[in-house]
Amino acid sequence: MSITLKDVAKEAGVSVSLVSKFLNADPSGRMKEETRRRIADTLARLNYRPSPLARSLKLGRSGTIGLVISNLRDPYFALFADRCLKEAKEAGFQLLISPCEFGREAEEEALESLLERRPDGILYGLHLFPGRIAERLAAEHYPILLIDQKSDRFQTAYRDDAPALQAAIALFRERGHRKIMLIHPEYSLWPEVAGPECHKADMELECRLTVPGREQRLTLLRELCCRKPSALLVNGWHSAYALLQLIEREFPDYEPDMVIDCFLEHPFFQNRRIIARIDGDQPTLVRKSVAALTARINGETTGNIVIPSLFRPSVSPVPDIPNEQELFLLS
Known part of the structure; x- marks a missing residue:
């Protein structure tokens, strides 16, 4: 009792x-x-x-914050959610997670489902923030923080890759490259940042958009490997992983210099071809995002959060590549 x-x-x-x-x-x-x-x-x-229930009734709050995020089978999002759980608990809140696939309809459904549970605020970690719901939340001044995107209507927290990309381009130039192949997903900001930097460095930048789906991605990467560009800038660990596996299996003599966007610490990402990593500093992003949202819930005003990405040159290359199952167990 x-x-x-x-x-x-x-x-x-x-x-x-x-x-x-x-x-x-x-x-x-x-x-x-x-x-x-x-x-x-x-x-x-x-x-x-x-009693949490009695306390929430007294304060007029639920004592919860929501998180809308992509597929939790993805190590990045699984680790992101785990860190949010810990930070929310430290701040005295429970975390309600609403995972979903990418796509406007799926994201809208996930957000509506979460709002029905009446969290005190929401961390939104996807790209297509639903316009219809956004209008309503803006009118209600509802506490919401958008992760990894920019907005003139809502508070945001995002990574600033510009200094790290500048360092990557400088490293490529030091190693004698004059042309860089950039591989990036649809919502990447890297092309608009890397383009001007390459121009200032008197270097050429070619951008290739990756596509969703394993087989389609492999087809694109195989075509790129056949061309054998000497300098590769890869935005997204999925593409980096698939590309390195493909090179090991089908193009073992292909030795490009690679700078990849990756958050995982594992020998796989110290492959001899990787000369540096760009790390979005997820721990800091999560910590400051949760702190900003809970401050807003408590009536405090804070500005947007900008987290500089970390540039990590490779120091001890390890050529072993784990199988896919091992990689998905990293987090």
Whole structure:
């Protein structure tokens, strides 16, 4: 049986209202130091735990924050969600996760489903923030923070890859390259950042858009390997992983210099062809995002969050590549 305020009050020999004022640090709850110690000792001895439901009803909040995120089978998003869980708990909130596939209809459904559970605020980690729902949330001044995207209407937290891309382009130039092949997904900002940087460095940039689907991606990457570009800038660990596997199997003599976008620490991503990694610093992104959202829920005003990506030159290449099952167990 759970211990109630009434039980604590009876055991301590005080009123229920006095125990409540003690718990809530109510300034009107004046009491002698001996009474304060007696209540504290009784709470500890009975192992009293406040009811989250009762507390949320009193505050007019649910004590939860929501997270809309992509497929949790993906190590990046699984690790992101795990870190959000820990940060939310540290801030005194439970995390409600609504995973979904990419696509406007799926994202809209995931967001609506989450809103029905009435979280105090939402972290939105996908790209197609539904316009119809966005209008409603903006009008209601609902606490929401968009991850890895920019907005003039909502608070955002995103990574700044510009300094890391500048370092990558400089490294390619130091190694004698004059042309870079950039492989990127549809929503990447890398082309608009890398293009001007390559122009300033008097280098040529060729951009190739990756496509969803394993077989389609392999077809595209195989075509690129046949051309054998000497400098590869790869945005997205899926493409980097598929490309390295393909090279090992079908083009073992192909030795390009590669800079990849990757968050995982594993010997696979220290392959001898990788001369550097660009790391979006996910731990900092999550920590500051959760802190900003909870501050907004508590009525504080904070600005947008910009996290500089980390440029990590390779120092100890390890050529072994794990199989796909091992890679998906990394997180």
